[in-house]
Amino acid sequence: MTDIAQAGTFRLGDRTVKRLGYGAMQLAGPGVFGPPKDRAEAVAVLRAAVSAGVDHIDTSDFYGPHVTNQIIREALHPYPDGLVIVTKVGARRGADASWNPAFSADDLTQAIHDNLRNLGVDALDVVNLRLMFDVHGPAxxxxxxxxxxxxxxxRKGLIRRIGLSNATPRQVADGRRITDIVCVQNQYNLAHRGDDAFIDDLAAAGTAYVPFFPLGGFSPLQSGTLSAVAAGLGATPMQVALAWLLRRSPNILLIPGTSSLGHLRENLAAAALALPDEAMAALDRIGAA
Known part of the structure; x- marks a missing residue:
């Protein structure tokens, strides 16, 4: 596979990780609910990612629920030195697969213990508080x-570092008065550019920004420009979208997810994809349209 170190590194709290990581959400069943169609393939994808040098895995115990963390433990425990596993709390899944806020002290404490148990660790590397004031975006x-x-x-030693997900700049500022905020995880991609200034401010503060849905997530980005740039470079649209994010700002850490070994290899190859200036200019215009 591609040497993902070509993508560079950035600080995640007191750890340094490669900028191209892996998101485990797609290891659960359809709609991020229930078990995967092929558990053996899910295990193989995780092992291949770590073998390729991935040292930052994003997950949550509400993926499944419990499914992705249990697969991560099966595939990788005991965890290799240097691997940072980032999880999320603040939501719970309904029996109908709905996503519901879970912000009470009891909810959050239970979620932390669920993550600890299912991942098989004594302390969680990073926990993102997933804000649910508006499920469609920061509010x-x-x-x-x-x-x-x-x-x-x-303070009790169950969590090492804390981040925020689906957060506004004001919430990050408020959060910093309570604890150190080591990362922000929001939706951001070529067409969804609302966090442009926020990313720059976080970069100046040395805080990691972790965009999810680099191609639009459940509603994939459709762009003739993106497809044309990808074709011209002999790459896939996802590879170009990831390469654009890597070039966008040095504090961006990527967590593209897949349940396919083939797609994993394609995603990691984005680390070596150089975007010419004219390609960057064309891609930048997608968000300005």
Whole structure:
């Protein structure tokens, strides 16, 4: 596979990780609910990712629920030195596969213990508080109560570092008054550019930004420009979208997900894809349209 070190590194709290990581969400069943169609393939994908040098895996115990963390443990435990596993709390799944807020102290404490148990660890490397004031994107709302709960669990040694997901700049500023915020995980891609200024501010502060849905997620990005650039470079649209993100800002850490070994190889190859200036200019215009 591609040497993903070509993508560079960035700090995630007190750890340094390669900028091209892996997101485990797609290892669960359809709709991120229930078991995968092929558990053996899911295990193989995780092992291949780590063998290729991936040292940053994103997950959550509400993927499945419980499924992805259990597969991660099966595939990788005992975990190799240097591997950083980032999880999320703040939501729970309904029996109908719905995504529901879970912000109470009891909810959050239970979620931390579920993650610890299913991952098979004594402390979680990084926990992102997934804000649910609006499931479609960041929205203002007080995070003091839930973040204080996580900060207390951090003081007890169950959490090493804390981040925020689906967060606004104001919430990050508020969060920093409670604990160190080591990363922000929001939706961001070629067409979804609302966090442009936010990313630059976080970069100046040395804080990692982890975009999810680099090709639009459940509603894939459709762009003739992206397809044309990819064809001209002999690459896939996903590879170009990932390469654009890597070039966009040095504090961006990528977590593309897949349940396919073939797609994993394609995604990791983005680390070696150089985008000419004219390609960057064309891609930048997608978000301005």
């Amino acid at each position: 203002e709302g007080s995070i003091e109560a839930p973040l204080t709960v996580l900060a207390e669990l951090q």
